[in-house]
Amino acid sequence: MTAKLVVLVSGSGSNLQALIDACADPAYGAEIAAVGADREGTFGIERAEKAGIPTFVHRVKDYPTRDAWDEALTAEVASHDPELVVSAGFLKLCGPRFLAAFPGRYVNTHNSLLPAFPGMNGPGEALAAGVKLAGATLFICDSGVDTGPIVAQCAVPVEDDDTVETLTERIKEAERAQLVASVGRMVRDGWKVEDRRVRLG
Ligand SMILES: Nc1nc2c(c(=O)[nH]1)N[C@@H](CN(C=O)c1ccc(C(=O)N[C@@H](CCC(=O)O)C(=O)O)cc1)CN2
Numbered sequence: 001m002t003a004k005l006v007v008l009v010s011g012s013g014s015n016l017q018a019l020i021d022a023c024a025d026p027a028y029g030a031e032i033a034a035v036g037a038d039r040e041g042t043f044g045i046e047r048a049e050k051a052g053i054p055t056f057v058h059r060v061k062d063y064p065t066r067d068a069w070d071e072a073l074t075a076e077v078a079s080h081d082p083e084l085v086v087s088a089g090f091l092k093l094c095g096p097r098f099l100a101a102f103p104g105r106y107v108n109t110h111n112s113l114l115p116a117f118p119g120m121n122g123p124g125e126a127l128a129a130g131v132k133l134a135g136a137t138l139f140i141c142d143s144g145v146d147t148g149p150i151v152a153q154c155a156v157p158v159e160d161d162d163t164v165e166t167l168t169e170r171i172k173e174a175e176r177a178q179l180v181a182s183v184g185r186m187v188r189d190g191w192k193v194e195d196r197r198v199r200l201g
């Protein structure tokens, strides 16, 4: 059976593109049922449209409350009946309704080695902290901010002459490969979460 994914983005969508490319191989075991964003004009949505994938946009400011936005986003994503929801550069924290709708089935890729440097500026905080290893983390989202159980991590070196931009790009290279490999294993082999430990297969 081919697993359905819904991917959520807010920006350039290079992680999304990696998943689009991977899904072109039937052996990968997944298809992207829809791509959603929290804002208009993202290149990620453009990438999905170019690939013929249904898209949607739900902006927080279009709703009377944050909870109303969360309810609308939950209904939209659920309408595509995904086995797995993947956020990749999606810059909104999903609320309790969303998490309850996709328990253990909502993952996010983040550009730091969590629990270090959660939030919106992982590479910048890693650089400022002077760490020698940075990287990316794929995790199952919970009600916290980047606090959920970890599916996979990958490390990259921080070079002496790195800028935020050069480090961000180096992390992204490794992050995309990790995302494709990990999502593929999840959809083909399944996963279990026991006491914050995620076991694939
Ligand atoms: N329930 C959860 N939802 C999401 C998580 C999570 O861990 N739990 N991770 C994020 C992705 N993320 C980091 O990887 C992240 C995204 C956004 C924020 C944040 O503070 N967002 C603000 C608005 C920021 C903006 O619009 O510019 C907000 O949501 O109000 C922190 C971490 C995906 N969802």
Ligand SMILES: NCC(=O)N[C@@H]1O[C@H](COP(=O)([O-])[O-])[C@@H](O)[C@H]1O
Binding pocket: 009, 010, 011, 012, 013, 014, 015, 016, 044, 088, 089, 090, 091, 109, 110, 111, 112, 118, 119, 120, 121, 122, 136, 172, 175
């Ligand atoms: N914590 C949120 C966050 O900063 N996420 C980061 O946004 C980038 C999206 O890149 P992309 O749009 O090219 O896939 C990714 O590197 C992801 O780790």
